[in-house]
């Protein structure tokens with residue numbers, strides 16, 4: 001646990017149990033009874049047809065814990081409630097979940113259900129997101145906010161107004177100045193009094209990776225001049241009372257409460273000015289940005305960590321708004337936040353398998369008469385490098401030794417390219433140089449673990465923006481890992497590898513794979529990836545989404561049940577995404593079988609059984625299967 005810093009990034013949800021596996025504590029720190037679910041047992045249960053309605057799910061697997069989601073929501077709510085009380089704040093906190101972080105139906109439905117007691121709402125950034133939010137909030141609290149952000153056309157605005165007509169507490173947040181004209185016009189035509197918000201482009205700038213949305217040149221929001229023009233237009237149209245919410249978002253992963261308080265303070269000043277100008281302001285919406293400590297370092301100077309707790313975050317917000325509004329004599333507004341990452345990251349774990357491992361290690365060659373013969377076929381310069389290398393090794397000058405080893409290797413490659421060195425001799429020099437670096441203790445092989453996963457589909461932020469997530473074996477944690485490894489995925493793409501891990505290291509200490517050909521059954525987990533990864537993943541090489549299980553605690557300290565099991569996308573599913581028609585493709589191939597193959601085959605197969613196998617290929621997931629389950633060779 002210490003090696004992988006699990007206590008740092010994992011607390012209070014993930015811990016190592018006495019069998020050396022990772023256990024999940026679904027209720028986090030609130031658990032009095034220390035209920036724990038062993039992740040390896042979850043993998044076993046998910047692959048067991050008896051526990052999954054006959055499905056027997058294949059890896060990669062996303063394991064979702066709705067109870068963790070509930071705990072995150074409740075922790076956020078109680079952090080704000082505590083801050084409101086302790087700062088004598090006169091408004092309340094009422095958050096919304098930005099559905100773009102993970103639009104999965106059950107994630108959104110769970111958030112609406114768990115958040116209903118404290119009026120938790122949803123935030124959307126597009127028309128389909130609005131449609132899903134509208135239907136989900138029909139089962140939520142009637143006071144829950146439905147915040148409509150994003151670029152809007154007349155369809156988006158009409159739909160948001162329809163939502164208001166349907167008594168959903170909808171706010172249209174203006175992101176662009178032109179949107180105000182559409183809102184005024186369409187709301188009049190539809191006979192709906194809208195509730196309007198305005199997104200301010202703050203001067204406060206967040207310097208981290210996610211800060212490009214902030215500052216005067218940020219992509220979104222209205223400048224002060226534009227806000228003033230909007231206020232004027234609404235006033236002229238007799239709709240200034242509709243302006244009720246001020247929104248801003250200075251970027252995800254806000255690193256420190258100092259920066260947060262700075263931004264919130266600036267926004268609170270704008271809020272007070274809008275009140276002074278006659279708007280009927282009620283809510284200040286501070287956007288997202290509540291960060292996650294991915295590496296457990298609690299650092300305010302890193303993109304993968306944050307220097308505050310949930311409680312410190314909530315207190316900084318409450319204090320900053322209270323200070324400004326109290327000094328201006330303005331009624332304390334309702335506080336809304338749009339935390340996505342902080343709500344959904346912990347609840348889902350991606351589990352995948354390392355199927356084989358290779359090292360670039362060759363069999364080191366001890367100097368021998370054969371080597372002497374090889375040395376004689378080198379050029380004069382090559383022989384000089386060899387002699388220099390040899391004498392540096394005898395003198396124990398390690399640096400010089402490595403320098404000449406590199407030189408010698410390069411010279412031999414050049415000679416090989418020219419055609420004056422054979423392949424055996426090239427291999428001999430590699431082995432010899434490796435022998436020397438091992439002998440002087442400078443040899444540090446890194447193994448490549450091949451993982452049954454697509455990084456483009458399942459960890460797209462690593463590929464796209466270098467986002468690091470904790471990746472650790474979920475078992476054998478009572479055994480010392482001795483192999484340095486990087487992870488290489490299934491795609492035919494050199495970017496499909498993970499060679500940077502939390503702590504900034506370029507390899508991960510892993511366990512040796514068991515079994516003859518590497519063996520199966522070494523499971524790794526990618527944690528804290530519940531936000532964004534599923535929503536952003538692509539279809540590179542047509543690898544589709546992983547299987548998903550939902551796991552709930554059942555009676556007993558360590559008992560659990562798989563309450564929902566969904567197989568990952570089949571090959572047919574992903575082909576359909578690219579406009580192929582799997583049914584037609586199957587018919588074409590079946591026809592081809594009948595046309596080209598005899599009725600009976602040498603291996604006892606028939607054309608009908610071949611066609612069945614083909615059908616199975618369409619129905620199976622695109623990921624690797626064990627050799628024994630391949631129907632053409634079974």
Ligand code: PLP
Pocket residue numbers: 098101123149249251252253287288289290338339340341342531
């Ligand atoms: N609100 C808006 C407008 C955003 O753009 C984002 C994401 O960048 C969020 C909320 C969610 O932010 P986070 O995941 O940091 O909570």
